[in-house]
Amino acid sequence: DKYIGVLTSGGDASGMNAAIRAVTRSAIFNGFKVKGIYRGYEGLITGEIKELTTETVSNIIQRGGTILKTARSQAFMTPEGRKKAYETMQKEHIVALIVIGGDGSLTGARIFAEEYNVVCIGLPGTIDNDLYGTDYTIGYDTALNTIVECVDKIRDTATSHDRIFFVEVMGRDAGYLAQNSAIASGAEAAIIPEDRTDADQLEQFISRGFRKTKNSSIVIVSESPKDGGAMHYADRVKKEYPQYDVRVSILGHLQRGGSPSAYDRILASRLGTGAIEALLEGQRNVLIGIRNNQVVYIPFAEAIKDDKPFDKSLIKVLNELSI
Numbered sequence: 292d293k294y295i296g297v298l299t300s301g302g303d304a305s306g307m308n309a310a311i312r313a314v315t316r317s318a319i320f321n322g323f324k325v326k327g328i329y330r331g332y333e334g335l336i337t338g339e340i341k342e343l344t345t346e347t348v349s350n351i352i353q354r355g356g357t358i359l360k361t362a363r364s365q366a367f368m369t370p371e372g373r374k375k376a377y378e379t380m381q382k383e384h385i386v387a388l389i390v391i392g393g394d395g396s397l398t399g400a401r402i403f404a405e406e407y408n409v410v411c412i413g414l415p416g417t418i419d420n421d422l423y424g425t426d427y428t429i430g431y432d433t434a435l436n437t438i439v440e441c442v443d444k445i446r447d448t449a450t451s452h453d454r455i456f457f458v459e460v461m462g463r464d465a466g467y468l469a470q471n472s473a474i475a476s477g478a479e480a481a482i483i484p485e486d487r488t489d490a491d492q493l494e495q496f497i498s499r500g501f502r503k504t505k506n507s508s509i510v511i512v513s514e515s516p517k518d519g520g521a522m523h524y525a526d527r528v529k530k531e532y533p534q535y536d537v538r539v540s541i542l543g544h545l546q547r548g549g550s551p552s553a554y555d556r557i558l559a560s561r562l563g564t565g566a567i568e569a570l571l572e573g574q575r576n577v578l579i580g581i582r583n584n585q586v587v588y589i590p591f592a593e594a595i596k597d598d599k600p601f602d603k604s605l606i607k608v609l610n611e612l613s614i
């Protein structure tokens with residue numbers, strides 16, 4: 292028998308289960324058998340693998356996280372680790388590997404595919420929405436909705452106390468979650484990595500008179516290892532404007548969890564079936580993405596470019612509406 296292997300790798304994202312379900316069911320529908328690989332590349336190295344059937348993936352479309360678990364595998368970064376992974380694939384009769392994960396996971400898949408001439412197909416699973424060539428990634432919409440719910444609650448307390456809140460959200464080096472959650476929650480400003488320099492963004496916000504017409508303000512700050520995130524901006528405002536009551540809220544891991552939104556379930560289902568269709572067409576080493584609401588294939592090399600173009604019109608929208 293020939294099997295298709297599926298794994299989730301890197302940071303977890305809501306909708307990964309819906310993607311596992313879609314890959315499994317679509318593969319079986321098309322006459323393949325499926326093996327689930329546990330803990331990302333780690334399970335491929337250690338052989339932690341179980342066959343997936345239509346039943347084993349039932350009742351998971353609505354669940355956050357990933358039933359296959361996920362991990363960051365140091366061993367897979369080494370040639371010895373990847374050699375073991377390849378040996379496992381042969382032993383388990385896995386003829387194609389479907390990797391659900393972010394840019395790191397796809398980088399691993401690309402290197403592995405080049406080294407051993409194995410067939411890999413990627414599915415974009417990350418809340419950061421930072422993969423090139425796809426308009427959305429699985430998990431992004433759910434995280435965005437969770438953030439907006441949280442900011443709505445923070446706004447209640449901000450307004451009651453006349454406070455300025457700096458709310459830090461995830462996104463790694465991408466500002467999609469910050470910019471769009473700011474628009475959706477009616478925040479006064481967003482500080483995102485794509486719109487450096489950060490000093491300018493804070494200055495702009497202050498010079499617009501952040502307290503002239505309002506008695507509270509919310510600024511969404513994208514996490515970024517470079518500048519220290521929300522704490523850094525709050526400290527600056529506290530120093531320069533001691534009259535303001537400044538608070539920081541770091542949303543943290545709650546952004547990753549929860550039941551996936553309808554959009555993420557549909558996206559995961561479309562991309563999961565797209566992955567099997569791509570295999571049937573003889574495609575290999577491509578990421579299955581969505582562009583203008585159409586399923587598209589993006590070569591790995593293109594998907595992991597680290598400068599996904601940011602739509603600057605989103606910045607204009609927020610600026611105009613936050614007066």
Ligand code: ATP
Binds near residue numbers: 302303367369393
């Ligand atoms: P997220 O963006 O949600 O954090 P990610 O897929 O980018 O997800 P990473 O931790 O960057 O998460 O990568 C996941 C795993 O992919 C790594 O732990 C490693 O096993 C593998 N990987 C990443 N980069 C490489 C590489 N250069 N060579 C081989 N494997 C890699």
